[in-house]
Amino acid sequence: MPSYLNHFQNFINAKLPSVEDRFTKEDLVAWIQARDNRTPENIVEHLLKRTTNYELRDENEPPSKLHDDLFFMIELNVFRRYRPGVDPVPVHSSQTLVASVETRARIMVAPARSSDMTVRFQTAVSALDLQLGGRSLEDAVVKTSVREWLDGNAEPLAWAMPQGMTEDEWFFVKLCTEPGRRKRKELT
Amino acid sequence: MRNFVPGMPEFAGLRFRWMSKRLCRMGQIFRERDLSMNEYVAALHEIERNATPYNPMPALDAIVADHHATNPKTLSVFIRDCVGGNCFPIDSRVSGQLVKYGLPEDERLLVGLSLAINRNPRQVARMFYELG
Numbered sequence: 339m340p341s342y343l344n345h346f347q348n349f350i351n352a353k354l355p356s357v358e359d360r361f362t363k364e365d366l367v368a369w370i371q372a373r374d375n376r377t378p379e380n381i382v383e384h385l386l387k388r389t390t391n392y393e394l395r396d397e398n399e400p401p402s403k404l405h406d407d408l409f410f411m412i413e414l415n416v417f418r419r420y421r422p423g424v425d426p427v428p429v430h431s432s433q434t435l436v437a438s439v440e441t442r443a444r445i446m447v448a449p450a451r452s453s454d455m456t457v458r459f460q461t462a463v464s465a466l467d468l469q470l471g472g473r474s475l476e477d478a479v480v481k482t483s484v485r486e487w488l489d490g491n492a493e494p495l496a497w498a499m500p501q502g503m504t505e506d507e508w509f510f511v512k513l514c515t516e517p518g519r520r521k522r523k524e525l526t
Numbered sequence: 527m528r529n530f531v532p533g534m535p536e537f538a539g540l541r542f543r544w545m546s547k548r549l550c551r552m553g554q555i556f557r558e559r560d561l562s563m564n565e566y567v568a569a570l571h572e573i574e575r576n577a578t579p580y581n582p583m584p585a586l587d588a589i590v591a592d593h594h595a596t597n598p599k600t601l602s603v604f605i606r607d608c609v610g611g612n613c614f615p616i617d618s619r620v621s622g623q624l625v626k627y628g629l630p631e632d633e634r635l636l637v638g639l640s641l642a643i644n645r646n647p648r649q650v651a652r653m654f655y656e657l658g
Contacts, residue, residue: 394627455629459639462627466653475652506608507527507563513600514548515540 345370346388346408350419360418363468382468385409390420390428393461402430414464527563528556548600551593567608574611582637582647585611602633606648612637614651619658 349369353361366385367378386392388408395402407428410420420428503511530553537546556566574585581587586605590598602615614636616624624631640647 455635456639456642458628459636460643462623462629463640463643463645463650463653465627466623466650466657469657470653475649475656476646503527504563506567509608510552510563510604511527511549513603514545 342374342376343384345374346384350408354419357419357421360412360416362415362417363471366417378471379469382471385417386465386468389417391426392465393429394465395429402428414467528553548593548595555592570605570609570611574609577612579638579641582641583612583634585609586613586633598633606651610648612641612647614640614647615655616651617655620651620654621658623654623658 388406570585602613605611605613614633637647640650
Protein backbone atom coordinates (compact mmCIF):
# COMPACT_ATOMS: atom_id res chain seq x y z
CA MET A 339 0.00 0.00 0.00
CA PRO A 340 1.44 3.46 -0.88
CA SER A 341 2.64 5.48 2.08
CA TYR A 342 0.09 8.23 1.44
CA LEU A 343 -2.78 5.91 2.18
CA ASN A 344 -1.08 4.76 5.38
CA HIS A 345 -1.68 8.24 6.73
CA PHE A 346 -5.35 7.46 7.31
CA GLN A 347 -4.62 4.51 9.57
CA ASN A 348 -1.79 6.45 11.18
CA PHE A 349 -4.20 9.31 11.88
CA ILE A 350 -6.48 6.90 13.70
CA ASN A 351 -3.61 5.55 15.75
CA ALA A 352 -2.36 9.02 16.64
CA LYS A 353 -5.51 11.06 17.05
CA LEU A 354 -8.41 8.69 17.71
CA PRO A 355 -7.36 6.41 20.57
CA SER A 356 -10.95 6.18 21.80
CA VAL A 357 -13.89 5.03 19.70
CA GLU A 358 -15.66 8.19 20.83
CA ASP A 359 -12.95 10.57 19.56
CA ARG A 360 -14.25 12.84 16.84
CA PHE A 361 -12.64 14.87 14.10
CA THR A 362 -13.49 17.11 11.17
CA LYS A 363 -12.16 17.02 7.66
CA GLU A 364 -10.09 20.11 8.50
CA ASP A 365 -8.41 18.17 11.33
CA LEU A 366 -7.49 15.36 8.96
CA VAL A 367 -6.34 17.67 6.18
CA ALA A 368 -4.06 19.57 8.56
CA TRP A 369 -2.60 16.36 9.96
CA ILE A 370 -1.88 14.81 6.56
CA GLN A 371 -0.62 18.00 4.95
CA ALA A 372 1.99 18.21 7.67
CA ARG A 373 3.30 14.87 6.38
CA ASP A 374 2.40 14.76 2.70
CA ASN A 375 2.05 17.41 0.04
CA ARG A 376 -1.53 16.64 -1.04
CA THR A 377 -4.35 19.03 -1.80
CA PRO A 378 -7.24 19.33 0.66
CA GLU A 379 -9.62 18.18 -2.09
CA ASN A 380 -7.63 14.99 -2.64
CA ILE A 381 -7.48 14.26 1.08
CA VAL A 382 -11.22 14.84 1.50
CA GLU A 383 -11.98 12.53 -1.43
CA HIS A 384 -9.94 9.80 0.25
CA LEU A 385 -11.68 10.51 3.55
CA LEU A 386 -15.09 10.09 1.95
CA LYS A 387 -14.00 6.88 0.25
CA ARG A 388 -13.06 5.59 3.71
CA THR A 389 -16.28 6.74 5.34
CA THR A 390 -18.43 3.66 5.71
CA ASN A 391 -21.79 5.43 5.64
CA TYR A 392 -21.02 7.75 2.74
CA GLU A 393 -23.30 6.63 -0.05
CA LEU A 394 -21.07 7.73 -2.94
CA ARG A 395 -17.81 6.37 -1.56
CA ASP A 396 -17.41 4.15 -4.60
CA GLU A 397 -17.86 6.87 -7.22
CA ASN A 398 -14.17 6.81 -8.14
CA GLU A 399 -11.99 3.98 -9.34
CA PRO A 400 -11.03 1.78 -7.71
CA PRO A 401 -14.06 1.35 -5.45
CA SER A 402 -13.59 0.96 -1.73
CA LYS A 403 -12.46 -2.35 -0.27
CA LEU A 404 -12.72 -3.83 3.20
CA HIS A 405 -9.48 -2.19 4.28
CA ASP A 406 -11.08 1.19 3.50
CA ASP A 407 -13.76 0.77 6.17
CA LEU A 408 -12.12 3.21 8.57
CA PHE A 409 -14.45 6.08 9.42
CA PHE A 410 -18.07 6.81 10.29
CA MET A 411 -19.80 10.16 9.71
CA ILE A 412 -21.93 11.13 12.73
CA GLU A 413 -23.20 14.35 11.25
CA LEU A 414 -22.10 16.80 8.61
CA ASN A 415 -18.31 17.11 8.87
CA VAL A 416 -18.06 15.20 12.15
CA PHE A 417 -16.37 11.81 11.92
CA ARG A 418 -15.09 9.10 14.24
CA ARG A 419 -13.63 5.62 13.88
CA TYR A 420 -15.84 3.00 12.34
CA ARG A 421 -16.97 0.40 14.86
CA PRO A 422 -17.54 -2.99 13.16
CA GLY A 423 -20.51 -4.83 14.60
CA VAL A 424 -21.86 -1.67 16.23
CA ASP A 425 -22.23 0.76 13.33
CA PRO A 426 -24.33 -0.11 10.28
CA VAL A 427 -22.77 -2.37 7.68
CA PRO A 428 -20.50 -0.30 5.40
CA VAL A 429 -21.85 0.89 2.10
CA HIS A 430 -20.04 -0.78 -0.78
CA SER A 431 -20.91 -0.70 -4.45
CA SER A 432 -21.74 -4.41 -4.34
CA GLN A 433 -24.68 -3.64 -2.06
CA THR A 434 -28.14 -3.03 -3.39
CA LEU A 435 -29.44 0.52 -3.54
CA VAL A 436 -32.22 -0.36 -1.14
CA ALA A 437 -29.79 -1.43 1.54
CA SER A 438 -27.66 1.67 1.20
CA VAL A 439 -30.66 3.98 1.27
CA GLU A 440 -31.80 2.36 4.48
CA THR A 441 -28.37 2.88 5.94
CA ARG A 442 -28.33 6.53 5.03
CA ALA A 443 -31.81 7.03 6.35
CA ARG A 444 -30.77 5.79 9.77
CA ILE A 445 -27.74 7.98 9.89
CA MET A 446 -28.29 11.24 8.15
CA VAL A 447 -31.94 12.15 8.08
CA ALA A 448 -34.58 12.65 10.71
CA PRO A 449 -37.23 9.90 10.53
CA ALA A 450 -40.01 12.32 9.59
CA ARG A 451 -38.13 13.30 6.45
CA SER A 452 -36.71 9.98 5.42
CA SER A 453 -38.34 9.71 2.05
CA ASP A 454 -35.99 8.26 -0.51
CA MET A 455 -35.76 11.47 -2.51
CA THR A 456 -35.08 13.61 0.52
CA VAL A 457 -32.39 11.21 1.68
CA ARG A 458 -30.78 11.24 -1.73
CA PHE A 459 -30.88 15.02 -1.82
CA GLN A 460 -29.48 15.36 1.69
CA THR A 461 -26.67 12.99 0.79
CA ALA A 462 -25.82 15.03 -2.30
CA VAL A 463 -25.81 18.32 -0.39
CA SER A 464 -23.64 16.86 2.35
CA ALA A 465 -21.16 15.63 -0.24
CA LEU A 466 -21.07 19.03 -1.96
CA ASP A 467 -20.60 20.77 1.38
CA LEU A 468 -17.56 18.65 2.04
CA GLN A 469 -16.13 19.10 -1.43
CA LEU A 470 -16.49 22.86 -1.20
CA GLY A 471 -14.48 22.82 1.98
CA GLY A 472 -16.43 25.49 3.77
CA ARG A 473 -16.48 27.95 0.88
CA SER A 474 -19.53 30.13 1.23
CA LEU A 475 -21.88 30.57 -1.70
CA GLU A 476 -24.31 32.76 0.18
CA ASP A 477 -26.00 35.57 -1.71
CA ALA A 478 -23.86 38.29 -0.17
CA VAL A 479 -20.64 36.59 -1.21
CA VAL A 480 -21.72 35.76 -4.74
CA LYS A 481 -23.08 39.28 -5.21
CA THR A 482 -19.48 40.44 -5.55
CA SER A 483 -18.77 38.25 -8.55
CA VAL A 484 -22.06 39.26 -10.15
CA ARG A 485 -21.19 42.90 -9.73
CA GLU A 486 -17.76 42.36 -11.28
CA TRP A 487 -19.44 40.75 -14.24
CA LEU A 488 -21.86 43.63 -14.58
CA ASP A 489 -19.23 46.29 -14.11
CA GLY A 490 -17.24 45.37 -17.12
CA ASN A 491 -14.61 42.71 -16.51
CA ALA A 492 -16.36 40.97 -19.39
CA GLU A 493 -16.34 42.59 -22.81
CA PRO A 494 -19.13 45.16 -23.18
CA LEU A 495 -21.95 44.45 -25.55
CA ALA A 496 -21.41 46.07 -28.92
CA TRP A 497 -24.95 47.36 -29.21
CA ALA A 498 -25.94 48.36 -25.70
CA MET A 499 -24.04 50.11 -22.98
CA PRO A 500 -25.16 50.31 -19.37
CA GLN A 501 -25.59 54.08 -19.33
CA GLY A 502 -29.11 55.00 -18.34
CA MET A 503 -30.02 51.54 -17.16
CA THR A 504 -30.51 50.39 -13.62
CA GLU A 505 -28.37 47.55 -12.33
CA ASP A 506 -31.26 45.11 -12.58
CA GLU A 507 -32.06 46.22 -16.12
CA TRP A 508 -28.45 45.81 -17.15
CA PHE A 509 -28.36 42.44 -15.45
CA PHE A 510 -31.45 41.32 -17.33
CA VAL A 511 -30.05 42.51 -20.66
CA LYS A 512 -26.75 40.73 -20.16
CA LEU A 513 -28.48 37.65 -18.87
CA CYS A 514 -30.59 37.46 -22.00
CA THR A 515 -27.79 38.21 -24.41
CA GLU A 516 -24.71 36.59 -22.93
CA PRO A 517 -25.83 33.61 -20.88
CA GLY A 518 -22.78 31.57 -21.90
CA ARG A 519 -20.39 34.30 -20.87
CA ARG A 520 -22.04 34.57 -17.50
CA LYS A 521 -21.50 30.89 -16.92
CA ARG A 522 -17.80 31.37 -17.27
CA LYS A 523 -17.65 34.46 -15.11
CA GLU A 524 -19.86 33.41 -12.27
CA LEU A 525 -18.39 31.98 -9.13
CA THR A 526 -14.80 32.08 -10.30
CA MET B 527 -35.62 49.23 -21.40
CA ARG B 528 -39.24 50.32 -21.83
CA ASN B 529 -38.29 51.32 -25.35
CA PHE B 530 -37.39 47.81 -26.45
CA VAL B 531 -39.67 46.77 -29.30
CA PRO B 532 -39.42 44.03 -31.92
CA GLY B 533 -37.36 44.80 -34.98
CA MET B 534 -34.86 47.15 -33.41
CA PRO B 535 -31.72 47.04 -35.58
CA GLU B 536 -29.61 46.64 -32.44
CA PHE B 537 -30.98 43.13 -32.02
CA ALA B 538 -29.44 41.96 -35.28
CA GLY B 539 -26.26 40.67 -33.67
CA LEU B 540 -27.91 38.49 -31.07
CA ARG B 541 -27.29 34.80 -31.47
CA PHE B 542 -30.79 33.53 -30.79
CA ARG B 543 -34.26 34.89 -31.49
CA TRP B 544 -35.46 34.25 -27.97
CA MET B 545 -33.00 36.82 -26.67
CA SER B 546 -34.63 39.80 -28.36
CA LYS B 547 -38.10 38.39 -27.75
CA ARG B 548 -37.46 38.23 -24.04
CA LEU B 549 -36.05 41.74 -23.93
CA CYS B 550 -39.01 43.05 -25.88
CA ARG B 551 -41.47 41.24 -23.66
CA MET B 552 -39.85 42.82 -20.62
CA GLY B 553 -40.22 46.25 -22.21
CA GLN B 554 -43.84 45.48 -23.07
CA ILE B 555 -44.60 44.49 -19.48
CA PHE B 556 -43.10 47.74 -18.21
CA ARG B 557 -45.11 49.82 -20.69
CA GLU B 558 -48.40 48.00 -20.11
CA ARG B 559 -48.14 48.21 -16.33
CA ASP B 560 -46.37 51.53 -16.20
CA LEU B 561 -43.57 50.04 -14.14
CA SER B 562 -39.86 50.56 -13.90
CA MET B 563 -37.56 47.60 -13.42
CA ASN B 564 -37.10 48.58 -9.77
CA GLU B 565 -40.87 48.54 -9.27
CA TYR B 566 -41.19 45.23 -11.08
CA VAL B 567 -38.49 43.66 -8.89
CA ALA B 568 -40.20 45.13 -5.80
CA ALA B 569 -43.48 43.57 -6.90
CA LEU B 570 -41.78 40.20 -7.30
CA HIS B 571 -40.33 40.62 -3.81
CA GLU B 572 -43.82 41.15 -2.49
CA ILE B 573 -45.15 38.10 -4.30
CA GLU B 574 -42.30 36.00 -2.91
CA ARG B 575 -43.40 36.85 0.63
CA ASN B 576 -46.37 34.57 0.06
CA ALA B 577 -44.16 31.52 -0.44
CA THR B 578 -45.31 28.41 1.40
CA PRO B 579 -44.18 24.78 1.36
CA TYR B 580 -46.99 24.12 -1.10
CA ASN B 581 -46.22 27.18 -3.21
CA PRO B 582 -42.46 27.50 -2.73
CA MET B 583 -41.46 29.84 -5.57
CA PRO B 584 -44.29 32.27 -6.36
CA ALA B 585 -42.02 35.04 -7.71
CA LEU B 586 -40.48 32.71 -10.27
CA ASP B 587 -43.93 31.43 -11.22
CA ALA B 588 -45.07 35.03 -11.70
CA ILE B 589 -42.23 36.10 -13.99
CA VAL B 590 -42.47 32.86 -15.97
CA ALA B 591 -46.17 33.55 -16.48
CA ASP B 592 -45.44 37.16 -17.45
CA HIS B 593 -43.01 36.03 -20.13
CA HIS B 594 -45.03 33.00 -21.23
CA ALA B 595 -41.70 31.20 -20.87
CA THR B 596 -41.29 27.51 -21.60
CA ASN B 597 -37.63 27.47 -20.56
CA PRO B 598 -37.34 29.43 -17.32
CA LYS B 599 -33.59 29.05 -16.73
CA THR B 600 -32.70 32.67 -17.51
CA LEU B 601 -35.64 33.96 -15.50
CA SER B 602 -34.68 31.67 -12.66
CA VAL B 603 -31.20 33.21 -12.55
CA PHE B 604 -32.82 36.66 -12.49
CA ILE B 605 -34.97 35.62 -9.53
CA ARG B 606 -31.90 34.24 -7.82
CA ASP B 607 -29.65 37.27 -8.24
CA CYS B 608 -32.01 40.25 -8.45
CA VAL B 609 -35.07 39.23 -6.46
CA GLY B 610 -33.52 36.81 -3.97
CA GLY B 611 -36.45 34.47 -4.34
CA ASN B 612 -36.67 30.72 -4.11
CA CYS B 613 -35.39 29.05 -7.26
CA PHE B 614 -32.96 26.40 -8.46
CA PRO B 615 -31.59 27.29 -11.91
CA ILE B 616 -30.68 24.17 -13.85
CA ASP B 617 -28.07 24.44 -16.57
CA SER B 618 -25.86 21.73 -18.03
CA ARG B 619 -23.44 21.82 -15.11
CA VAL B 620 -26.18 21.50 -12.52
CA SER B 621 -27.84 18.87 -14.66
CA GLY B 622 -24.69 16.74 -14.63
CA GLN B 623 -24.57 16.82 -10.85
CA LEU B 624 -28.25 15.94 -10.58
CA VAL B 625 -27.68 12.89 -12.76
CA LYS B 626 -24.68 11.92 -10.64
CA TYR B 627 -26.78 11.90 -7.48
CA GLY B 628 -29.87 10.37 -9.05
CA LEU B 629 -31.98 13.51 -8.66
CA PRO B 630 -34.59 14.72 -11.14
CA GLU B 631 -34.36 17.93 -13.17
CA ASP B 632 -37.42 19.37 -11.48
CA GLU B 633 -36.83 22.91 -10.22
CA ARG B 634 -39.94 23.02 -8.05
CA LEU B 635 -39.08 19.71 -6.41
CA LEU B 636 -35.46 20.77 -5.82
CA VAL B 637 -36.58 24.02 -4.19
CA GLY B 638 -38.94 22.04 -1.97
CA LEU B 639 -36.22 19.58 -1.01
CA SER B 640 -33.83 22.41 -0.16
CA LEU B 641 -36.41 24.02 2.10
CA ALA B 642 -37.24 20.65 3.67
CA ILE B 643 -33.65 20.27 4.86
CA ASN B 644 -33.53 23.91 5.99
CA ARG B 645 -31.18 25.08 3.28
CA ASN B 646 -31.36 28.11 1.02
CA PRO B 647 -32.25 26.78 -2.47
CA ARG B 648 -30.20 29.50 -4.15
CA GLN B 649 -27.10 28.51 -2.25
CA VAL B 650 -27.65 24.81 -2.84
CA ALA B 651 -28.12 25.44 -6.56
CA ARG B 652 -24.84 27.35 -6.64
CA MET B 653 -23.13 24.38 -4.98
CA PHE B 654 -24.41 22.05 -7.68
CA TYR B 655 -23.27 24.55 -10.33
CA GLU B 656 -19.85 25.12 -8.80
CA LEU B 657 -18.98 21.44 -8.65
CA GLY B 658 -20.61 20.54 -11.95
